[in-house]
Amino acid sequence: MTGEDWTELGLAPTADHREIRKAYARRLKTIDPEADPDAFIRLRTARDRALSQDPDRQFAVTGARTDAEAAMGVGNGEAPDADPNLEPAADAEVQPAAAPDTSEEAPPEPVLLAAPFQRIESLLFDPDVRPDPIELQQIVTEILADPALERIDIAQWVEGFLADTIVRGTPLSDPMIDPAAAHFGWGQDGNQISRPPIIDWILQRREDSIFEAGLIAGSPEYATILHALRAPPPTQLGERQVRRQSVRVEYLLSYFQTLHPTMLATLDQQSIQFWSDRFVAEGAGNGFARKLREWEKDRIWKRGLWPVERRGDWLIALCIFLMPYLFAWALLRPGYSRVARFVGFGWMILVVAAMLTNPDKPSELKEAPALDLERTRLVSSEHDLPPLLSDYAGPELTLGAMKTRNKPLHDLLVQRWTALRAGDRRTWDLERSVRETLNDALGAGLRGGEYDIHRRFWQFRVDRARTFQQEDAAKCDAFLEGTLPGQVFPPEIEEERRALVREVLLRPLSNAPPRRTGTYRIPGSVVADARALSKLGAPRFDAALERRGTAAEHCAVGIALIEAAISAPRKVGRTLLKDMSSAL
Known part of the structure; x- marks a missing residue:
C-alpha cells in the first residue's frame, strides 16, 4: 500500500474498512468508467490494497510536496461541487514500513441476487400484492449491505434502480427513501446543481411524505x-x-x-x-x-388545514343557547312593566344586531394562496418562459436576449416547452424542466468556457469562501469540499452570482464542453505561491493539503490555491483554470 493509493482514495492512512469503503464510494461518483477506464482501475486497485493491508502497519511520509491535485466545485445549487483530491509530488517519497502480502489469490467478485429487486417490483407494481412498508425497508437495507456494491458499475446501477423505482412507485415507495438516501449520501452535500433532478425530486418527496403523515393524522x-x-x-x-x-x-x-x-x-x-x-x-x-x-x-x-378549535363545557354552551329564551319568557310573565320589557327585548335585539354586523375576526391561518388551475396551463413560450428565466438569474436574463446571443439554448428551451404543451403538462412541469436545462447549460458553460469566464468563476468561488471564513472556519472548509447545504450569501455576492450565471448562459459554446474529470494537477510554482499566500508556513500548509490540521487551515489552503491559480501567468493559468473547471 503506497501513499499514492491513499491519495487515489482521498483518505488518510487508516485500517478502518468502513471508512475505506466510504472514501471509495465518494470517489466513484467523480469517475466515468467508460470515459476514463484507467482512473477506475487505479481507484479499484487502491481500494483492494487498502482493504488487504495489515491493520498494524504504520506509514512514514518524507520529502517536500511540490505538486497538488484539488477539485473544487461551486455549491449552493449553481454548479456541481467535487471533493478536493490531493496527489503527492513526483519527488516525494512515500514509504510503507512493510509491504502488503499479495501472494494470496483475490476472492471472486460478488454478484447481486435478483430476488430482492423482483420482490420490490412485485410489492410496488403488482395490483394483487399489498405492499408492506417494513418489508420494503428491510429489502432495501439488504440490497445496500450486499458486498457486490463495492463494484462501481453495480453501485451505480443499484443507485439508478432505487431512484427510478422510488419515483415510479410514489407514494408506496416512500419507505425506501431514507435507507437509500443515507447509503448514497443524497442531500448530504452542497452539489445541488450537479445532483440529478431525480434526486432533488426524491428529497422533496421525503419532506412531503412527512407532511402527508401529519395531514392524515391531524385532519x-x-x-x-x-x-x-x-x-x-x-x-x-x-x-x-x-x-x-x-x-x-x-x-x-x-x-x-x-x-x-x-x-x-x-x-x-x-x-x-x-x-x-x-x-x-x-x-x-x-x-x-x-x-x-x-x-x-x-x-x-x-x-386552513388545521383550524384552531375552541372547545367549552357542554353545560355552559347549553345555558348560553337557552338564555335568550329564558330571559324572554321571564319578561313576558305578569308583574313586569312595559318599560322593563322594552328595555329587555331592546337589549336582546341590540346584541343580535351587533353579532350580525360585527362577525368574529377570521382565523389568521391562511395556509396557501388561491389556485386557479386554468392558470397552470401552458399558454405560449413567450408568456411562460420569461418569468422562469428571471427567477433563475434575474430580470436581465430575457428570452429575447437569449435568442440573440445564445440561440441554441433558446431553441432547446422552446423545444422543451413545445413537448410539454403537446402533452398538456402544467406550469410546475415546465419549471422543473427549465431549471434542469439551465443547470446543464450552466455546468457545460463553466467547463467549456473561455479564460475570462474561468477567472470570474473561481474569483467568485473565493469571494463566497471568504464570507464563510469570516463567520466560521468549519463552514468555509465544508463549502470548499462541497458538503455545506443551505447556503445564504449577502446581497452583493448573490448579485455577483446572478451576473456570472447570465454571462455563462448568454455565451454559446464554440465547441462541445469537455467531460467531467475527477482530478487535475496543479504546477509546483502555483503550489509555492499558494503556500506563501496562506501564511501558514510550509509544515502546516503541507499538513493541510493532506487534510490534517484544523478547519481554519484547510480553509486558508483552499482559498490560497484558488487565488494562486487565478494570479498565475496567463499561459499557466489558462491551462490550470481550464483543468480545474473541467471538474465542474
Missing part, C-alpha cells in the same frame, strides 16, 4: 379528500356532494402546488382533470351561485 376531512383524489374521478357522486367538496379540493390542490409539489404526482391525473374542469364550470356559473362559492372559498381559505 380527517382532508385525509378523506386526499384518498378520493388518488382514486378515479367521482362520477358516482351527486351534484350536491360534488359542489360541497369542490372548494375543499381546490384548496388542497393549491396547498400541494405551493408547498408540497410531489404530492401532485401521487394523485390520479384523471381525477385532477375532472376537478379542474369542475372549478372552471363553477366559476362561470350564475351570479348567485358564483357569489355563494366565493363566500365558501373565502371561508375555507381562512380556516
Whole structure:
C-alpha cells in the first residue's frame, strides 16, 4: 500500500474498512468508467490494497510536496461541487514500513441476487400484492449491505434502480427513501446543481411524505379528500356532494402546488382533470351561485388545514343557547312593566344586531394562496418562459436576449416547452424542466468556457469562501469540499452570482464542453505561491493539503490555491483554470 493509493482514495492512512469503503464510494461518483477506464482501475486497485493491508502497519511520509491535485466545485445549487483530491509530488517519497502480502489469490467478485429487486417490483407494481412498508425497508437495507456494491458499475446501477423505482412507485415507495438516501449520501452535500433532478425530486418527496403523515393524522376531512383524489374521478357522486367538496379540493390542490409539489404526482391525473374542469364550470356559473362559492372559498381559505378549535363545557354552551329564551319568557310573565320589557327585548335585539354586523375576526391561518388551475396551463413560450428565466438569474436574463446571443439554448428551451404543451403538462412541469436545462447549460458553460469566464468563476468561488471564513472556519472548509447545504450569501455576492450565471448562459459554446474529470494537477510554482499566500508556513500548509490540521487551515489552503491559480501567468493559468473547471 503506497501513499499514492491513499491519495487515489482521498483518505488518510487508516485500517478502518468502513471508512475505506466510504472514501471509495465518494470517489466513484467523480469517475466515468467508460470515459476514463484507467482512473477506475487505479481507484479499484487502491481500494483492494487498502482493504488487504495489515491493520498494524504504520506509514512514514518524507520529502517536500511540490505538486497538488484539488477539485473544487461551486455549491449552493449553481454548479456541481467535487471533493478536493490531493496527489503527492513526483519527488516525494512515500514509504510503507512493510509491504502488503499479495501472494494470496483475490476472492471472486460478488454478484447481486435478483430476488430482492423482483420482490420490490412485485410489492410496488403488482395490483394483487399489498405492499408492506417494513418489508420494503428491510429489502432495501439488504440490497445496500450486499458486498457486490463495492463494484462501481453495480453501485451505480443499484443507485439508478432505487431512484427510478422510488419515483415510479410514489407514494408506496416512500419507505425506501431514507435507507437509500443515507447509503448514497443524497442531500448530504452542497452539489445541488450537479445532483440529478431525480434526486432533488426524491428529497422533496421525503419532506412531503412527512407532511402527508401529519395531514392524515391531524385532519380527517382532508385525509378523506386526499384518498378520493388518488382514486378515479367521482362520477358516482351527486351534484350536491360534488359542489360541497369542490372548494375543499381546490384548496388542497393549491396547498400541494405551493408547498408540497410531489404530492401532485401521487394523485390520479384523471381525477385532477375532472376537478379542474369542475372549478372552471363553477366559476362561470350564475351570479348567485358564483357569489355563494366565493363566500365558501373565502371561508375555507381562512380556516386552513388545521383550524384552531375552541372547545367549552357542554353545560355552559347549553345555558348560553337557552338564555335568550329564558330571559324572554321571564319578561313576558305578569308583574313586569312595559318599560322593563322594552328595555329587555331592546337589549336582546341590540346584541343580535351587533353579532350580525360585527362577525368574529377570521382565523389568521391562511395556509396557501388561491389556485386557479386554468392558470397552470401552458399558454405560449413567450408568456411562460420569461418569468422562469428571471427567477433563475434575474430580470436581465430575457428570452429575447437569449435568442440573440445564445440561440441554441433558446431553441432547446422552446423545444422543451413545445413537448410539454403537446402533452398538456402544467406550469410546475415546465419549471422543473427549465431549471434542469439551465443547470446543464450552466455546468457545460463553466467547463467549456473561455479564460475570462474561468477567472470570474473561481474569483467568485473565493469571494463566497471568504464570507464563510469570516463567520466560521468549519463552514468555509465544508463549502470548499462541497458538503455545506443551505447556503445564504449577502446581497452583493448573490448579485455577483446572478451576473456570472447570465454571462455563462448568454455565451454559446464554440465547441462541445469537455467531460467531467475527477482530478487535475496543479504546477509546483502555483503550489509555492499558494503556500506563501496562506501564511501558514510550509509544515502546516503541507499538513493541510493532506487534510490534517484544523478547519481554519484547510480553509486558508483552499482559498490560497484558488487565488494562486487565478494570479498565475496567463499561459499557466489558462491551462490550470481550464483543468480545474473541467471538474465542474
